[in-house]
Amino acid sequence: MAKTAPEIALDAFDLAILKILQRDNATPQRTIGEAVNLSAPAVQRRIKRMEESGVIQANCAIVDPAKVGQPITIFVEVEVISETADLIDAAKAEFSATPEVQQCYYVTGEADFILVIVVATMADYEALTRRLFFGNNNVKKFRTFVAMDRVKVGLTVRLEAPGR
Amino acid sequence: MAKTAPEIALDAFDLAILKILQRDNATPQRTIGEAVNLSAPAVQRRIKRMEESGVIQANCAIVDPAKVGQPITIFVEVEVISETADLIDAAKAEFSATPEVQQCYYVTGEADFILVIVVATMADYEALTRRLFFGNNNVKKFRTFVAMDRVKVGLTVRLEAPGR
DNA sequence: CTCCTCACGAAACAAACTTGCAACTTGCAC
DNA sequence: GTGCAAGTTGCAAGTTTGTTTCGTGAGGAG
Structure with a gap:
């Protein structure tokens, strides 16, 4: 019923990833990985976790x-x-x-x-x-x-x- | 220097696509195509055009x-x-x-x-x-x-x- | 010390995106 | 009415990207 809100703890990696996604969420995970010194799967897992925990509320296009x-x-x-x-x-x-x-x-x-x-x-x-x-x-x-x-x-x- | 602003004309297809992307830009193009009755490449071309013309300003993650x-x-x-x-x-x-x-x-x-x-x-x-x-x-x-x-x-x- | 849990990285796999090409529709000039 | 040119579409192949699986190593509890 209540939306799953596991209240996840974010480390420096997560914040660095968020910083990139906040500006452009079409960035390939591999590129993100290189920027934050992590492998693509690791980036993928962290993104998924943040989406499920509600840290990332939505991924959307900004229309002028x-x-x-x-x-x-x-x-x-x-x-x-x-x-x-x-x-x-x-x-x-x-x-x-x-x-x-x-x-x-x-x-x-x-x-x-x-x-x-x-x-x-x-x-x-x-x-x-x-x-x-x-x-x-x-x-x-x-x-x-x-x-x-x-x-x-x-x-x-x-x-x-x-x-x- | 000046941002390219070709002032594109949008038809009903473009608006329908925008409506979806505005809510979730991770939607596969194939799914979008089915929703608006267009092939995936056609959707892709329209999205690209709207990005280049500035109709779509950015694609980003919304953080809580x-x-x-x-x-x-x-x-x-x-x-x-x-x-x-x-x-x-x-x-x-x-x-x-x-x-x-x-x-x-x-x-x-x-x-x-x-x-x-x-x-x-x-x-x-x-x-x-x-x-x-x-x-x-x-x-x-x-x-x-x-x-x-x-x-x-x-x-x-x-x-x-x-x-x- | 051993077992357990968890997160990471490498590789294989599946899915999506991107591009080239031929056919169709539209608008316009003749 | 006819023919041409421009633009758009759909299909199919090639490429990139995302996803899963598996094995490894680093803490932490018993």
Whole structure:
């Protein structure tokens, strides 16, 4: 039921492998092996273990939104009226199910949710606000930030040096 | 120098392929071919074309930050004092070069930059604020939002249905 | 000291990717 | 309507890559 989470321990080899895969997971295992001084099978076993343990969550292609007709990235801070558990869960579910919502975080501070939204046109965004925010009685207010420049985009995680 | 951007046109096949790769780029081309009714070589050629044209920006492994000792995700809205081109560029460069900064956007609205930061401890974040914000004379103020729940995380882009 | 467990490396095996070629479809000029 | 040129497809062979198996050696417990 619960997803297998064996809480694996990672050594310097694993981190070095992750560092490479995080940048390009099409790198041949043999090449990785040469880079980290390990044989290809050893690399293969470690990758498999990290995938099974959830350290590697997914292997996916990163698509340029602008090249597929979705050039607008928007941040939204959402403030809700009532923070009861079921209302928050309902909001999480709705945001998660919306394909235009690329990322959704439940946060502390002056807002309750922060959304990253990718759309084709401002009209699309306007329609989305009607549905997600104005159509939701529990949304008190929301603030919009339109991205002019995607300076740095990725999900790359910092991997500390082996000596730890 | 300039990145090759042949501005390719995508048809329904390309979108269907992208949709699969966006979720799992380790899917065999043969399997993709069966799903979209194309032969494996045809799929391969389309993927290659999309990679060369920049539609597919990268192929990478998604690492769970919590599993590698970086359990804290933080949003920061940064407001600067002066918005001259060189100062903005300097800020972009500094944010980009900081490994803890996972994402950085230059935005319109009540803030100028929005950052997504991933760190191991709040002490690390505190040290980072000293360096990035208090140590930068051009930062007027910044607001911090700590993520309690990463409800939806990804860089998946919505791909409209073939009929277009 | 012996046994057990575990991780690594080398080689064989299986699978996937890549390339060349001929045939088909599409668009356009004549 | 006819013929040409460009692009795309599918098939098949060749090559690279990923995967499994087996044997070896390094700790750790009894």
